[in-house]
Amino acid sequence: MKILFIYKYEFVEPLGIMYLSSFLKKYGYDCYFIDIKFESNFIKELQKISPDIIAYSVTTGKHKFYLKLNQELKKKFKFFSFFGGPHCTFFPEFIYEKGVDAICRGEGEFPFLELVGNLEKEKEITEIKNLWIKLNNKVYKNEVRNLVEDLDGLPFPDRELISKYKHYKKMHRRFILTGRGCPYKCPYCFNHSYNKLYQNKGKIVRKRSIGNVIKELKFIKKVYSPRRFRFIEDIFILDYKWTLDFCDVYKKQIDIPFTASLRFDLVNEEIVKALKGAGCITVEAAVESGNEYMRNNVLKRNISEKQIIEANNLFHKYGLKTFVQNMIGLPDETIDMAFETIAFNIKCKPSYSWVSIFQPYPRTELCEYSKEKGYFNDDVDSFEESFFNRSVIETKDIKEMERLHHLFSLAVAFPIFIPWVKILIKLPLNKFYLFLWHIHRAWCYFFKVKFIDLSELFIRE
Secondary structure: OEEEEEEOOOOOOOHHHHHHHHHHHHOOOEEEEEEHHHOOOHHHHHHHHOOOEEEEEOOOOOHHHHHHHHHHHHHHOOOEEEEEOHHHHHOHHHHHOOOOOEEEOOOOHHHHHHHHHHHHOOOOOOOOOOEEEEEOOEEEEOOOOOOOOOHHHOOOOOHHHHOOOHHHHOOOEEEEOOEEOOOOOOOOOOHHHHHHHOOOOOOOOEEOOHHHHHHHHHHHHHHHOOOEEEEOOOOOOOOHHHHHHHHHHHHHHOOOOEEEEOOHHHOOHHHHHHHHHHOEEEEEEEEEOOOHHHHHHHOOOOOOHHHHHHHHHHHHHOOOEEEEEEEEOOOOOOHHHHHHHHHHHHHHOOOEEEEEEOOOOOOOHHHHHHHHOOOOOOOHHHOOOOOOOOOOOOOOOHHHHHHHHHHHHHHHHOHHHHHHHHHHOOOOOHHHHHHHHHHHHHHHHHHOOOOOOHHHHHOOO
16 A cells, blocks of 8 residues: 655744654555656656645645645546645635545544445444545544543654655754644634543643653654754643753754744743753744734734733843744734734834734634624635735735734834835735845844755755
8 A cells, every 4th residue: 555645845944744744654555646846847756656635734724735736637647635734624624625535624643544444454444433435425523532541652754754755854944743633722723622622532732751852853853963953842832841851852963053933921031041052043933913902812822012022021031043923814904904013013122023914724713703793705715825925814904914924024124114115005016025025034034043054955866
């Protein structure tokens, strides 16, 4: 039984795919990987592999690209198609699309293993938990199984799978998950819906042991010689004691610069000092909105202005770069509120102010609110791959919001231009503003927050 994962490069390692591959290989299955960005003729490569199953991990917006690709492949080859990822978890109706044979909701290791085994043995596949299966034009819907409790029992992500491409093999950043799950209920994020899906199905927040994480890091350090690590779980410091102990061991045994995501109200001086001492160079944390009402009533962040300012002061005191996350174009948000977010970011003095255009992703509370208020018509296919170009909701100031998005980080970096920004957002020069945003973001990524090395741009397959 041959399983092929198809992906299109997005400047990160596809950890979800890599975890599935290593898990399936543990049980003796052959896994393959095609990144269509790096294949001059991926059809020829697919013919050589001749897979029994083709699998995709999809997010909302990118689902259209992979669906179309799968439909084209179905015309030329015979295979079982399997879709996972956030889009399928929260919009399982995707199973009704032409060419989709199965979708997975939630964690995929054990469901996918069961599906592969049953297909190989020609056993029943319609009652596998987590999966919605389409068979003979009938859809079988199954509830989710319990969450994986023992993360240490999972094999490390399969980095060998993607190292067939020089770009991945030579990446100077390596992405690590030290745990799974988030206890917070931000209404724009998938986590609150995810936690409802898994209610009474096990502990939501799970952490790998320090020894297990360090073992993976040592392996990567020895084989790939990275320049830095990026810990990509939602909140790296959720477990206070674990974080302090990990930082101590990391400095002694790994000692490579890293970045991590935090939450402002969990930050204190001891944590910041430990992160800095261990080698942390950049921290990511979300303001989301500088307007108190929007941040704590609409977005339910429950974080005060004082907590955010004090945390940023600690980051500056210990010399950490800061990547502050924001959103604009929210339901009920006005232009004045968005400029409050810019003003508050200026107070925080970030190394870079990241901003997204709000997207009402399926099954989130703010999606439902947007529909109720008439801002969103519930057209899932209206989402684009990027959440930087435009909004899919309709509000009074949305066009100005889109332009303000493109000028947001520049306004924070150069406050003297804010009066000009207020004029420019009234002019329909979106493409030019977006070009400026890309240039400033690239500069900050390379030289301020150090998320990307310039050398990575020049790796060719």
